[in-house]
Every structure is written in structure tokens, then in C-alpha cells.
Amino acid sequence: MHIVDGALSAPVIVVGSAITIAGIGLGLRQMPTEKIPAAGVLSATFFCASLVHMSIGPSSVHLIMNGLCGLVLGWASFPALFVALLLQAIFFGFGGLTVIGVNTANIAVPAVIVYYLCRPGIVRSSPQVAAIWGAVGGALAIALTTGCVGLALAFSGDEFIPAAKLVFVAHLPIMAIEAVLCAAAVYLIRKVKPELFGALSADSPQPQSVSAPAAGASLRSTHP
Numbered sequence: 243m244h245i246v247d248g249a250l251s252a253p254v255i256v257v258g259s260a261i262t263i264a265g266i267g268l269g270l271r272q273m274p275t276e277k278i279p280a281a282g283v284l285s286a287t288f289f290c291a292s293l294v295h296m297s298i299g300p301s302s303v304h305l306i307m308n309g310l311c312g313l314v315l316g317w318a319s320f321p322a323l324f325v326a327l328l329l330q331a332i333f334f335g336f337g338g339l340t341v342i343g344v345n346t347a348n349i350a351v352p353a354v355i356v357y358y359l360c361r362p363g364i365v366r367s368s369p370q371v372a373a374i375w376g377a378v379g380g381a382l383a384i385a386l387t388t389g390c391v392g393l394a395l396a397f398s399g400d401e402f403i404p405a406a407k408l409v410f411v412a413h414l415p416i417m418a419i420e421a422v423l424c425a426a427a428v429y430l431i432r433k434v435k436p437e438l439f440g441a442l443s444a445d446s447p448q449p450q451s452v453s454a455p456a457a458g459a460s461l462r463s464t465h466p
Contacts, residue, residue: 311323361375
């Protein structure tokens with residue numbers, strides 16, 4: 243998923259960078275103060291998970307966790323993932339600085355898509371059903387990410403098409419793994435901290451409405 247410097251054509255780099263700049267701008271506008279700790283944790287999660295690579299032919303696979311990031315952060319996934327990719331490029335040489343816009347877009351755009359497709363089901367359902375939506379989001383984010391990487395490579399030259407196909411096939415096991423991890427994370431969050439998704443837990447007390455006649459009777463009882 244970390245495309246290196248020199249592998250992409252100039253038009254692809256320009257388009258990817260423009261998408262990332264716009265996404266970061268929207269993400270920062272939609273990141274309230276209370277969401278910053280979650281953004282930091284999920285950025286660190288991606289940073290650590292994607293450091294462990296397994297080589298498969300000319301490519302390599304690793305966990306991404308952008309599905310969970312998108313389900314929690316939405317558009318704020320752009321700045322969170324950009325920071326992690328920037329640190330990886332600087333300290334470990336993963337990816338490259340000239341292609342960081344494309345790499346960010348390839349990972350953050352699927353995260354935002356998953357946010358819109360799967361988060362409503364997580365918010366409005368029980369923790370058990372929410373976990374199923376989490377599994378769908380985790381797997382779908384990887385599938386979309388491999389598709390974005392494949393398109394970036396294919397638009398850069400026909401010689402990259404075999405590599406693009408290999409990237410998709412190699413990440414099929416990652417889709418299954420991330421589906422399980424994302425489902426478990428969503429279930430835990432819904433049980434322990436449902437407000438992170440903007441949802442109420444099943445045992446949360448519901449606000450009681452006071453009818454006007456009852457309120458008037460209470461006022462009369464305090465003033466004989």
C-alpha cells in the first residue's frame with residue numbers, strides 16, 4: 243500500500259495530492275476537540291499495524307485498519323492517516339514524500355466511503371449487529387484501498403497492471419483479518435464507549451419528558 247517515489251506518473255501524483263489537500267481541509271474542519279484523542283489513537287494504530295510487512299513477490303502486505311479509522315473519524319481520517327504516513331516516510335522510508343498525497347488518498351478515501359456506508363448501521367443497531375457492520379466496513383475498506391492502489395498504478399503505465407492485480411489478490415487474507423479485528427473493535431466500543439459512535443448504550447437511561455399538566459401540579463403543590 244506504500245507506493246514508492248518514482249513509480250507514479252505526474253498527473254496521478256497531482257490528482258492524488260489535490261484529493262488529499264481537500265480531504266485534510268475538510269477533516270480538520272470536522273474534527274472537534276473531543277475527537278482529537280481518538281484521532282491520535284487511530285493514527286498510532288495505523289502507524290504500528292502497517293509497520294509489519296510480509297513480502298509476497300514484488301509486493302508486500304500489512305494491516306491497515308483504515309476501516310475502523312473511517313467508522314470512528316469520518317473525514318478526520320485524512321489528517322490522522324496523513325500524519326502517520328508522513329512519519330513512516332521520514333523515519334522508516336516507507337512510501338515516499340512525493341507520493342504521500344496519493345498514498346494518503348488511497349487509504350483515506352475508502353475510510354470516508356466506509357463511514358457513510360456502514361456507520362449508520364453501527365449507530366442505530368445493537369452491539370451485535372454493529373459488529374457485523376464493523377466487519378463489513380473493515381473488509382470493504384481494504385478492498386477499496388487495493389482498488390485505489392491498482393488504479394493509481396494502472397494510470398501510471400501499462401507495465402504496472404500485473405503489479406496492481408497482485409496487490410488485490412495478495413490482500414484477500416488481509417480483508418478477512420481486518421473484518422474480524424474491526425468487528426471486535428466496534429463491538430467493544432459499542433459496549434464500553436458507545437458515544438464514540440454517537441450512539442447510546444442499551445442500558446443508558448432515557449430522558450424523561452414532563453408533561454405540562456404534571457409540571458403545573460408540581461408547582462401548585464409547592465405554593466399552598
